[in-house]
Amino acid sequence: MTAAGWSGRRLRRRLARAALGALGGSVLAFLVVPVLSVIPMSFSSSMVFELVPTAPGLTQYRRFFASPEWMLALGRSVQVALGTTVVATALGTLAALGLVRVQSRWRSVLEAALISSRIVPSIVFAVAAYFVFSQVGLVGTVAGLVLAHSVLAFPFVVVLVSSALYGFDRSLEEASRSLGAGSIRTFFRITFPQIRLAVFGGALFAFNVSFDEVVVTLFISGVHSKTLPVKVWDAILYEITPILPAISTIIIVASILLLTPLLLYRRRS
Amino acid sequence: MLRHRRLDWSTVVLLAPPLVFLLVIFAFPLGRIVWGSFFAPDFTLGAYERMVTVPVYGRVFWITLKISGLTTLLCVLLGYPAAYFLASVSARTRQALLLCVVIPFFLSVLVRNYVWMVLLQRTGLVNRALLDWGVIGQPLDLMYNEFGVLIAMVNMLLPYMIFPVLSALLAIPPELAPASASLGAGAARTFWRITLPLSLPGVAAGGLLVFIVALGFFITPALLGGPKQMMISNLIEFSVRQVLNWPFAFALANTLLVGTLVLYFVYVRALEGRLPKAGLP
Numbered sequence: 001m002t003a004a005g006w007s008g009r010r011l012r013r014r015l016a017r018a019a020l021g022a023l024g025g026s027v028l029a030f031l032v033v034p035v036l037s038v039i040p041m042s043f044s045s046s047m048v049f050e051l052v053p054t055a056p057g058l059t060q061y062r063r064f065f066a067s068p069e070w071m072l073a074l075g076r077s078v079q080v081a082l083g084t085t086v087v088a089t090a091l092g093t094l095a096a097l098g099l100v101r102v103q104s105r106w107r108s109v110l111e112a113a114l115i116s117s118r119i120v121p122s123i124v125f126a127v128a129a130y131f132v133f134s135q136v137g138l139v140g141t142v143a144g145l146v147l148a149h150s151v152l153a154f155p156f157v158v159v160l161v162s163s164a165l166y167g168f169d170r171s172l173e174e175a176s177r178s179l180g181a182g183s184i185r186t187f188f189r190i191t192f193p194q195i196r197l198a199v200f201g202g203a204l205f206a207f208n209v210s211f212d213e214v215v216v217t218l219f220i221s222g223v224h225s226k227t228l229p230v231k232v233w234d235a236i237l238y239e240i241t242p243i244l245p246a247i248s249t250i251i252i253v254a255s256i257l258l259l260t261p262l263l264l265y266r267r268r269s
Numbered sequence: 270m271l272r273h274r275r276l277d278w279s280t281v282v283l284l285a286p287p288l289v290f291l292l293v294i295f296a297f298p299l300g301r302i303v304w305g306s307f308f309a310p311d312f313t314l315g316a317y318e319r320m321v322t323v324p325v326y327g328r329v330f331w332i333t334l335k336i337s338g339l340t341t342l343l344c345v346l347l348g349y350p351a352a353y354f355l356a357s358v359s360a361r362t363r364q365a366l367l368l369c370v371v372i373p374f375f376l377s378v379l380v381r382n383y384v385w386m387v388l389l390q391r392t393g394l395v396n397r398a399l400l401d402w403g404v405i406g407q408p409l410d411l412m413y414n415e416f417g418v419l420i421a422m423v424n425m426l427l428p429y430m431i432f433p434v435l436s437a438l439l440a441i442p443p444e445l446a447p448a449s450a451s452l453g454a455g456a457a458r459t460f461w462r463i464t465l466p467l468s469l470p471g472v473a474a475g476g477l478l479v480f481i482v483a484l485g486f487f488i489t490p491a492l493l494g495g496p497k498q499m500m501i502s503n504l505i506e507f508s509v510r511q512v513l514n515w516p517f518a519f520a521l522a523n524t525l526l527v528g529t530l531v532l533y534f535v536y537v538r539a540l541e542g543r544l545p546k547a548g549l550p
Binding site: 024094218229 | 371385
């Protein structure tokens with residue numbers, strides 16, 4: 001091969017790599033930049049949207065925290081998300097503990113059943129829940145929202161906790177039991193310490209799923225128990241308010257704070 | 270390790286509460302709408318008949334398939350190079366760059382749609398930037414049309430494409446590329462003959478997943494689309510909340526449900542155990 005041919009080939013390779021990097025980098029930027037662009041907008045004190053606020057300030061945040069209506073929605077969201085966290089984490093952990101004990105081919109069927117609520121389109125579950133809940137007086141109640149959100153959140157707990165359980169040496173449980181500890185004692189002294197982090201991660205996920213849920217909540221929250229996302233939805237459709245970037249930023253930051261421990265945990269394992 | 274051959278009591282005790290919960294709060298309501306789509310209260314196919322005979326509704330189905338199909342195509346075209354790029358960098362860099370894919374995936378879908386509205390509206394940032402730079406003389410209509418819906422849907426569904434393609438690319442034995450080169454193949458030839466064919470299962474998995482999730486999209490067409498971008502989910506909402514036609518909404522919901530489940534079954538069967546589950550990366 002001649003020197004010129006060799007360097008030509010190298011140049012072509014470099015160009016191809018640069019093109020790939022530029023294209024791949026742009027797609028990654030496309031994923032992350034738009035959503036983050038709302039953060040600078042939230043510091044605007046004017047009535048129109050600005051990428052770089054001319055007079056940056058916390059006006060919109062103050063308006064949000066001073067508004068009884070928005071505070072009511074925020075309170076409702078936190079209430080529902082906490083309830084969902086408890087219900088989904090408890091049920092999801094039980095389901096995961098049961099799931100890993102099933103050894104036959106039934107396990108994959110069971111697993112599919114347990115995570116099926118993530119596959120069904122939310123609008124379908126929304127209409128179904130709305131119809132049934134309205135007959136038993138659950139529409140517009142915190143209990144109704146917690147139950148519906150738990151259906152959507154609990155697969156995350158099942159997946160996280162069951163994968164922690166698969167990686168855990170079951171012979172420790174047998175050893176504990178053969179030494180005379182009962183099932184309950186074995187669970188709290190041996191099993192739970194091993195899956196603690198996964199349960200915690202599942203709880204964070206459950207909170208996040210509930211806190212962000214819109215479609216099902218739109219149907220079953222009723223007029224008087226709107227959560228923060230439903231109130232945001234109404235505001236997007238019916239009024240133009242510069243408060244929305246600030247609220248969006250709060251929602252984004254809340255999710256990132258919830259997810260950070262989870263990402264650190266995933267990296268460790 | 271001791272194997273439990275039969276179901277023992279403790280397993281039943283553990284599984285009973287979550288299964289009863291799912292049965293009552295999830296399965297029963299779904300069963301109720303399947304039932305309600307056929308019995309109102311006597312057996313009738315009226316709702317389905319209306320769904321297939323009235324041309325407007327046929328158009329909604331067609332739009333749903335078209336938007337989902339275009340979204341899938343765009344996700345392949347953009348997601349493949351992104352995954353290829355992620356597979357080509359060092360493991361450390363990849364870990365860091367993957368945050369760009371993972372984090373938005375778990376952020377509020379509503380907020381992300383809202384941000385697209387802010388960016389794409391006539392007085393939005395994109396239009397203003399283009400006007401300021403003198404690229405355009407008039408603001409462009411970037412939303413309340415198919416463009417707006419597609420850009421936001423692709424933005425939200427790309428992770429479903431990138432993850433499976435990336436795992437397929439990373440599973441290709443690294444010694445294949447030098448082997449191919451030593452036999453005289455150039456980089457392009459190696460890509461077309463080795464890398465692409467071996468990563469196609471990932472593309473198929475990602476594509477199917479994107480398509481399945483896209484079919485049920487509700488928020489994006491509602492916020493960024495116009496009347497011509499009404500998808501099945503939006504028609505279901507309209508039937509329930511505006512016109513209160515429950516049997517018709519049930520029939521639509523049931524159709525969407527069955528379509529989704531059939532495609533998901535295909536997905537699981539075709540790619541059994543090789544790739545992550547829907548919505549749970």
